[in-house]
Amino acid sequence: MARRKKIYEGKAKILYEGPEPGTYVQYFKDDATAFNAAKHDIIEGKGVLNNRLSEFFMNGLNEVGVPTHFIRRLNMREQLIRQVEIIPLEVIVRNRAAGSLSKRLGIPEGKVLPRPMVEFCYKDDGLGDPLVTEENIATFGWASQQDLDDMVSLALRVNDFLSGVFMAVGIRLIDFKIEIGRVYEGDYQRLILADEISPDSCRLWDIETGRKLDKDVFRQDLGSLSDAYSELARRLGVLPSNSTPITKPTLIN
Structure with a gap:
């Protein structure tokens, strides 16, 4: 084209x-x-x-x-x-400790979390996409409380789907990040998944060997x-x- x-x-x-x-x-x-x-x-x-x-x-x-x-x-x-109108937030879902969570809280990488954890980061490369709270989000008007509830629900549904797909091929989904956007239909809006889902945006470990099959290979110089x-x-x-x-x-x- x-x-x-x-x-x-x-x-x-x-x-x-x-x-x-x-x-x-x-x-x-x-x-x-x-x-x-x-x-x-x-x-x-x-x-x-x-x-x-x-x-x-x-x-x-x-x-x-x-x-x-x-x-x-x-x-x-x-x-x-x-x-779509992108909400300026990255939505991160974590099933096990890794990456910045392990660094922030001193939790060993790979530790199973009691339940999937949802976090938000403000999308701003100049600031390094900082972690933000729901109070920050509401105060600065990036999303409403209803939006936040819908974003968490959508992210957990994505987590359920991806976890099953990867488990079936011997891969453990450690965490992932997504972006969500608004679409308008008449007087109504709804939230939909945007951006991409790829090994650039997920942490994926082989269940048997622990081999990493995501961008951490590049981050940590682990091979090709x-x-x-x-x-x-x-x-x-x-x-x-x-x-x-x-x-x-x-x-x-």
């Missing part, structure tokens, strides 16, 4: 004007970043895999009644999505990010089971 006006460029994706009113084209880049982009590299084929993996998860969520912005995949790197993402895609059936590590992936339609 012909290139359209660029709307926004982030660390891993670009949004372009869509072919129809109320739509965007979301393009997945090969950039890998960590520590608020202090660490950066180009991983050939990463964007192709993340596009396909996010399609896989979004389609699955749509099928079980979790509303998302995803409409369809257009090609190897682009998908058509619904235009391409190998980790390809292994994840193979287990989920997105890549053929006999495929070699990606440079230019062959994907299953």
Whole structure:
């Protein structure tokens, strides 16, 4: 399709004007970043895999009644999505301690939490996406109490779905982050899942070996990010089971 006006460029994706009113084209880049982009590299084929993996998860969520912005995949790197008004919050769901939670509270990585924990971070790269409370959110008008209740409910439904999908292929979902947007239908608004779901936004550990299959491989210099993402895609059936590590992936339609 012909290139359209660029709307926004982030660390891993670009949004372009869509072919129809109320739509965007979301393009997945090969950039890998960590520590608020202090660490950066180009991983050939990463964007192709993340596009396909996010399609896989979004389609699955749509099928079980979790509303998302995803409409369809257009090609190897682009998908058509619904235009939404993004709430300026990252919603994090944690099933086990890891990452910043372990650092903040001194909890050993991998410790099982008594229940899934939902946290919010304010989306601002300049501030490092700081953790915020529900009181902060209400005070500054980023979301209403009803919005917060709906966001927590939606995030926990996503957690239930993803946990089951990953468990079935021998992977433990440690935590993940999502973004949520508002869509307007007449006088009413509703909240839907936006952005992406990919190994860039999840922590995923092999159940038997503890091997990490997510962006922590890049953050912590644990080996090849391409190998980790390809292994994840193979287990989920997105890549053929006999495929070699990606440079230019062959994907299953």
